Each structure stands twice: as structure tokens, then as C-alpha cells.
Amino acid sequence: MTPTTAPGALHSLFSPRSIALVGASERSAWSNTAHKNLVDFGFTGRILPVNRKGDAVYGRPAATSLRALGEAVDLALLMVPQAAVEDVLDEAREAGIRNAVVLASGYAETGAAGQALQERLRAKALEAGIHLIGPNCVGFVNYVRRTPVFTITPPLPILPGSLAVISQSGAVGTLTHQYAHKQGIGLSHIVTTGNEAVIDVGRVIGHMADDPDTRSIAVFIEAVRDVASFRAGAERARAAGKPVVVLKIGRSAATAKSAQAHTGALVGDDRVFDAVCQSLNILRVDSIEEMVVTAELIARTGVLRGDGVGFSSISGGICEILGDRAESVGLHLPEPSPATVQRLQAALPDFGTPHNPLDTTGAIILDPKLMGETTRILLEEPRFDLLGVAFDVPISQQQERSYSRPGLEAIQQAAGAGGIPALILSHTAQSLTDHARGTVEALGLHYFPCGLELAVPAIGRAVAWSRAMRETQARPAAAPQPAAPAERTEGERALLQALGRCGVPVIPQALARNAQEAATAAAACGCPVAIKIASPDIAHKTEVGGVALNIATPEAAAAACDAMLAAVARQAPGARIDGVVVSPMRAPGVELLVGVRSDPLWGPVLALGLGGVWVEILKDTQLRLLPATEDDVLDMLGRLKGRALLDGYRGAPAVDRRAVARAVVAIAQAALALGPQLDTLEINPLRAGPDGAEALDALAVWKD
Structure with a gap:
């Protein structure tokens, strides 16, 4: 039972x-x-x-x-x-x-x-x-x-x-x-x-x-x-x-x-x-x-309504620390709107300057209520979804200052009427003493004595978690799994054909068994073309002389075919050779790697990153469990360190990210359709450009 x-x-x-x-x-x-x-x-x-x-x-x-x-x-x-x-x-x-x-x-x-x-x-x-x-x-x-x-x-x-x-x-x-x-x-x-x-x-x-x-x-x-x-x-x-x-x-x-x-x-x-x-x-x-x-x-915050965070402090130096720490964890600190700036200018002394983070200035020492007034104004700023106020709760009676208790009371009174969460953050890491706990409980403060070093990254995680919660509610479900191919594929050409049947955009390819057929295929594709060895036994073609690029004429294609068949026969004498595959050369684009691997614990996992040689050099990849949606893939693309390449780096055209997402989801769905015996499916590269995405090479590894 x-x-x-x-x-x-x-x-x-x-x-x-x-x-x-x-x-x-x-x-x-x-x-x-x-x-x-x-x-x-x-x-x-x-x-x-x-x-x-x-x-x-x-x-x-x-x-x-x-x-x-x-x-x-x-x-x-x-x-x-x-x-x-x-x-x-x-x-x-x-x-x-x-x-x-x-x-x-x-x-x-x-x-x-x-x-x-x-x-x-x-x-x-x-x-x-x-x-x-x-x-x-x-x-x-x-x-x-x-x-x-x-x-x-x-x-x-x-x-x-x-x-x-x-x-x-x-x-x-x-x-x-x-x-x-x-x-x-x-x-x-x-x-x-x-x-x-x-x-x-x-x-x-x-x-x-x-x-x-x-x-x-x-x-x-x-x-x-x-x-x-x-x-x-x-x-x-x-x-x-x-x-x-x-x-x-x-x-x-x-x-x-x-x-x-x-x-x-x-x-x-x-x-x-x-x-x-x-x-x-x-x-x-x-x-x-x-x-x-x-x-x-x-x-204490729950799901935030947006990503905007505001900070305030009585110290300009602390404001600078808050700004640097926020940037390091990816927090968005929007500047206050013109209406809020006008209200703050009226509230602050003449030497105060409205910014985010806001320096309420040392005037708080003479007028503790200023802390409550500025807090109230910031809580009503429509660009802010959370407010963090750097202000210490005294840990003992001896450390109480004339402005401490009145300032905290003013902050809490404003926070109670605010429409967004307001958190009070200690400047440095402390333990909550009995004296401080009494103040926190008496005033009902949302106080974090952990210090800014811990509190600011925690706010960053709260923002990221809230964003994901909001997106989850609006995100469509993963697409249904496509029908499985009739049988296990052998060789890149058969694998690409199977992927094409599952909706993956793949490069056109023609099988040529000899030089004359290679020339005919090159003429039909329109030169220049790429020629690759067709063999179910050879996974890494370049290592045996099995790849030739930018073949300019049908005659050159015939010669390249003969040379390739001879070279591969020498380098891999035991391999089965079906001929060569002829495909059109494509304009330069961003090369991506898309892989699906069966993890022994979690099942199929999608990997996405920069492809070609970059995957070995940069190791810039993102992983997700399957099934995945197009929005999941777009999020993965946005997290890549080399994402600037997708947006048209140094004058290059921007990649159609949505087309890439559709192609990656189709690849992931095809991997699921290939069945539980598939260990790894790898597309390297998936060429991405302004005109869409296309699988140029594919490799499947089976568990047995």
C-alpha cells in the first residue's frame, strides 16, 4: 500500500x-x-x-x-x-x-x-x-x-x-x-x-x-x-x-x-x-x-505587479551603494516621473535632488517626518512596484537617536497606506536584538536586518520570480507531441528528412552516388553548393575529409565528389558510404546549437547556445526541461551571453528570434517523437538570420 x-x-x-x-x-x-x-x-x-x-x-x-x-x-x-x-x-x-x-x-x-x-x-x-x-x-x-x-x-x-x-x-x-x-x-x-x-x-x-x-x-x-x-x-x-x-x-x-x-x-x-x-x-x-x-x-511581497524598484536612504553614499548593487543583480531602477519629481522637489530641502535611489538628505535628523513624506510620494510613483528604504532599527536603547523612532513611525504610517510593498532594510548585517524586535513588533515593520548585501539580491530574485509567475499565467501550453518517424534513422540525410517531416526547417539536400550525379545536383540546387559525405557510420565528417564548401560550378562539384569519396575511403576504410549530399550554400548568419539529451533523472533536456566552434570556446548555452514553448525558447535566447549577435552586431541584420523559437520547439518536439531510445539529438548549426532558421547539420545518438 x-x-x-x-x-x-x-x-x-x-x-x-x-x-x-x-x-x-x-x-x-x-x-x-x-x-x-x-x-x-x-x-x-x-x-x-x-x-x-x-x-x-x-x-x-x-x-x-x-x-x-x-x-x-x-x-x-x-x-x-x-x-x-x-x-x-x-x-x-x-x-x-x-x-x-x-x-x-x-x-x-x-x-x-x-x-x-x-x-x-x-x-x-x-x-x-x-x-x-x-x-x-x-x-x-x-x-x-x-x-x-x-x-x-x-x-x-x-x-x-x-x-x-x-x-x-x-x-x-x-x-x-x-x-x-x-x-x-x-x-x-x-x-x-x-x-x-x-x-x-x-x-x-x-x-x-x-x-x-x-x-x-x-x-x-x-x-x-x-x-x-x-x-x-x-x-x-x-x-x-x-x-x-x-x-x-x-x-x-x-x-x-x-x-x-x-x-x-x-x-x-x-x-x-x-x-x-x-x-x-x-x-x-x-x-x-x-x-x-x-x-x-x-x-511579504507576494507577486509584484511589475519590475520597477525604488530605493531611498538618508545617505548619498548609501544611495550610490544601492545603485551599484542593484545594477550588479540586474534590477531595473526607473527614474521618477515628472509629477513625482515635482512633489519631491517641494518636499526636500533646496540641496536635495530627486533621483532613484533617492537621497532624503540629512534633513531627516531635524525633521523625521520628512522620511514619511518622501516614502509616501515614492509609494505613489506609478513606475515603482516595490520600495526599499534603507533605515536602521536601533539594536539597543543606547543607540536610539532622536530621529530613529519618529522616522520609523513615519515610514510605517506611509507604508500602511501605500499601494506597493515597502521594505525597510538595514545598512549592514545585524541580528535582531530583543530591543530591536520590540520596536519591529510594536510598529509592525517589514524590516530586514540582513544588510543591503543580502537584501538587494533578494529583491532581484523577488522581481524575477514575480515576472515568471506573471508570464506563466499568460503563457500557452506546450505543443502536442508530433507523430514518431516510422523507424530509427541512420545517417545525417535520413535524420534531416525525419526532422523535416516533424516540421523542422531543414536545408534542401540531394544524394549523389558519383561525380556525374553530384554535378547534376549542383546545377539543380544552384551554385555555390556544399558537399558532405553520406555515411551512417561517420558522425564527424570534417575529421575524414568529408566536407567541401563553396563549390562554385557543377564541374567543380563533380571533382569534389571524386576527391571526397577517395579521401574518406582512406581515412575510414570500414565505413559504409552511400555517396555525397549536395546542398545549396547559405548566406552568413548566426550559428546556433540546438541539442536534446535524455538526462537519467529528469528526462529530455533542451540545450540552446551559440553553435559552430563557439560552443567549444564559449560554452554559452541555456538548458530547459522538455516540453518547452516558444516563449521558453525566447527566454533562453535572451539569457545567452552572446545574445548581442542575434540583434545585428556591427551592422549585421538582426535574427528573427520568433522564427528561431519556432524551429527550436519543432526540434525539441521531434526529439520527443524519436522515442525513449534516443540519447542525444544535436543540430549544429541551426543557421539563424532575418529570413528565419534552418537546420544545416544533424546528429542522433541512440542509447543502445
Whole structure:
């Protein structure tokens, strides 16, 4: 029996009203911490200790087993040695318990023997219909319901919030938890999934997507163990308008080795995971700090209506820092409209100059209300969709200035009446002290004490995520898959013909078996022509003398054919030779590479970049999961480092990007139509110009 993935299926797991502490003992640090957490959080449900001796513990009577409880509790926390886990799981099944958390280690993270034990544990849980978290985890906390099933002490005081943290690593989850607390960021949940024998990260993301108390989701992963589950969870979060911010290791070979030792997980191709993030509108970050700040910031802003960002500060130097940092992360800082400039000129002292970022000047020290007035004006600027105000909340009574509290009150009063999100940003990285937290809570500030270095890039990600959310709603679905070719193709000519039948624009080609046929084909095409060897056994034709370009006359085509057949016979004596292919030469254009490769985890992946020799030199490519739409391809083209070449660099005509997008989608659809045995399809080059796009060369590699 497989536990259901339907919405609400994990509700009793994460919101239990009765908890059995299996292995409860006052001599166990895990047990003591778990019980103390329940007490400190004020858990109002029932706590039922279980230990083999039946000794009373924590002033509560203990049952000798889950069977002896005589009732089905909502959840069992298994704090027993690995050797006892399976027996306790059998007891849970007999007692009708359908949720369990397993702390014990010694499973897949230890190698093949541990993997076998984990598979047996998984089979038992699935057969019993038990939603199992772990093994090798430290549990979870539901902050909103004040339910800690957690064997590490969480930071206090309790700060319920709307950010869900999910981590495959218990230590990273705890560190993430602690950093969020220092920033004054409350959590809805923290969930450590460990080895994910049954409940994986994707299942938890899906649950948080449906959870009304959660507005954003931060995830640390070492590897995606269930691709379908992860994708489904991310799609549910996107449909719910909740950002998923992921910190995934695996960018280096050294990391891949440590992940194998730590969790027994295999780290997939890192660039493919970037493509996964692009396809699912997941934000990928590189640190715990970036993950927490980005997820919380978007939880407070939601989907922005546009890309325009405004900033203000009481310091001209800080405004310059804001401008430089914004440009480095690609933020659009529009200048205020003439009407707004006029209002600001009336509000600011004579030496103030309205710009974005806006320097409100040191006049704020004498007149703190000026901060509120300028904030109100900026919030009404139609070109702005978010406003960031650089202003510190004092961390102690000693650091309070005469303008601090009045200035913050004025900002907040203006923000409360504004039509766009307004965020207050500390100038440098700080922790939220008790004094600062009191100010933030009393005034209801959207304050980020992380500093501009973290806050500005987080705003950039919020803008990018919002844009993708808006585009997703307006974007058409991917085209239906075309009919598959009748049989597997062999050789470039047959492959190009098959692609043509699937709607891919391909260059005309004629097969010539000898010099006379080559001359006739050249005359029919109209010289100049290109001649290439036709052989199902030769993938790289130039290496064996199998390509001749700019053949000017039919007579030259005949001579080139004879020379090519002789050269290839010498260089590749065992290759089957069908003759040569004659095609018309094309005017110069931008050469693109279009490839589709079957990733062992994620399936077909589309690659698009500059082709010809540039793909080897620049390695400038973008990846996306298939299926893809024309808008997806246009987005990929816009992200290429060499995109200026598409727009008519140094007087060259601009490429018809929409025609390129149509051709690339047709190639991607053709790759899907070629079937699951296709490993790689590569078009290099796809010639792009103002007159459209055309495949000049093609190569297919099959899995067997």
C-alpha cells in the first residue's frame, strides 16, 4: 500500500494531537530534548511515553509497547536503536498508527548494506500505509500548532511565522532555523527529511503548498531522490503562488563525494538542476542566508505587479551603494516621473535632488517626518512596484537617536497606506536584538536586518520570480507531441528528412552516388553548393575529409565528389558510404546549437547556445526541461551571453528570434517523437538570420 499524495494526506503527520515517545527515558538526551520541547512549546495534545520496562518517565506512566497503549495515536516518534526500528514499526502497524518519525542512522548513508536495510524499512512502511519521515533525521516542528516532534532544542522565544524550512540535513536545518530566528523571521514549520525512505522533500513541498499557514518554502537538498515527487510538489507551490527557494549542493566534484558519504545520495548534473529550477520557477541560491532572506522577503511581497524598484536612504553614499548593487543583480531602477519629481522637489530641502535611489538628505535628523513624506510620494510613483528604504532599527536603547523612532513611525504610517510593498532594510548585517524586535513588533515593520548585501539580491530574485509567475499565467501550453518517424534513422540525410517531416526547417539536400550525379545536383540546387559525405557510420565528417564548401560550378562539384569519396575511403576504410549530399550554400548568419539529451533523472533536456566552434570556446548555452514553448525558447535566447549577435552586431541584420523559437520547439518536439531510445539529438548549426532558421547539420545518438 502506498500512502496517498492527495492534498491533506499529511495533515495528521504534521499536526498530530497525540504523540507516542517510543524509547522514552530520562537517561536519553534525545528523549529528554523531545519531551522538553513539547512542554516548552505548550503542546496541548496527549504525550504517551513508551519503553520496554514500562517505567514511569517525566512523571507520566509509560506503556511497554505501542500495542500496549490500547489506542491509535496520531504519531510515533521512534528514538530506538536501528536494530529495534523494524519491530517497533510492526507494532505501529498493529496499533493502527499511520505516522512515524525515525531518528536512527546506519541506513543508506553507510553504503550497500545500509541501503538494503533502508529498502526493507521502506517496504514495511509502504505495506502498512505509514507516512514515515527519516530515517537519519531529527524530526520536525509545526510552529503555528506549537507541535515540536524534534530532538534538538529550537531557538527561543518561539516565533511563529509563514516560512517553511525543509532540509535533508538535520544540522543544516537547525542552522537555517537559528539564522532565521536571529533575523526575527518566524517559521510555520521546520522539517528534516533525512534519508527519505518514504516521505521525500517533494511530498513535504506539496504539503506546504496546500498549508494555509505557509507563504514561502525554503529547501536544502543534497540530491533529488524522487524526481516526479519533487516536480509535482514544486508545481503545486507555483500554482499556489508560493515561492520555493532551494539551496542545493553539487556544484563541485568534491561536494558530490561528501554528499555520497553523508546521505548515500547521488548528485545529478548540476546544470540540469539549474534548468529544472528555470522550468519550475524555483529560485536557487548559494547560502543559508540567501535562502532565508529571499524566501521571507517574497513571503511579504507576494507577486509584484511589475519590475520597477525604488530605493531611498538618508545617505548619498548609501544611495550610490544601492545603485551599484542593484545594477550588479540586474534590477531595473526607473527614474521618477515628472509629477513625482515635482512633489519631491517641494518636499526636500533646496540641496536635495530627486533621483532613484533617492537621497532624503540629512534633513531627516531635524525633521523625521520628512522620511514619511518622501516614502509616501515614492509609494505613489506609478513606475515603482516595490520600495526599499534603507533605515536602521536601533539594536539597543543606547543607540536610539532622536530621529530613529519618529522616522520609523513615519515610514510605517506611509507604508500602511501605500499601494506597493515597502521594505525597510538595514545598512549592514545585524541580528535582531530583543530591543530591536520590540520596536519591529510594536510598529509592525517589514524590516530586514540582513544588510543591503543580502537584501538587494533578494529583491532581484523577488522581481524575477514575480515576472515568471506573471508570464506563466499568460503563457500557452506546450505543443502536442508530433507523430514518431516510422523507424530509427541512420545517417545525417535520413535524420534531416525525419526532422523535416516533424516540421523542422531543414536545408534542401540531394544524394549523389558519383561525380556525374553530384554535378547534376549542383546545377539543380544552384551554385555555390556544399558537399558532405553520406555515411551512417561517420558522425564527424570534417575529421575524414568529408566536407567541401563553396563549390562554385557543377564541374567543380563533380571533382569534389571524386576527391571526397577517395579521401574518406582512406581515412575510414570500414565505413559504409552511400555517396555525397549536395546542398545549396547559405548566406552568413548566426550559428546556433540546438541539442536534446535524455538526462537519467529528469528526462529530455533542451540545450540552446551559440553553435559552430563557439560552443567549444564559449560554452554559452541555456538548458530547459522538455516540453518547452516558444516563449521558453525566447527566454533562453535572451539569457545567452552572446545574445548581442542575434540583434545585428556591427551592422549585421538582426535574427528573427520568433522564427528561431519556432524551429527550436519543432526540434525539441521531434526529439520527443524519436522515442525513449534516443540519447542525444544535436543540430549544429541551426543557421539563424532575418529570413528565419534552418537546420544545416544533424546528429542522433541512440542509447543502445
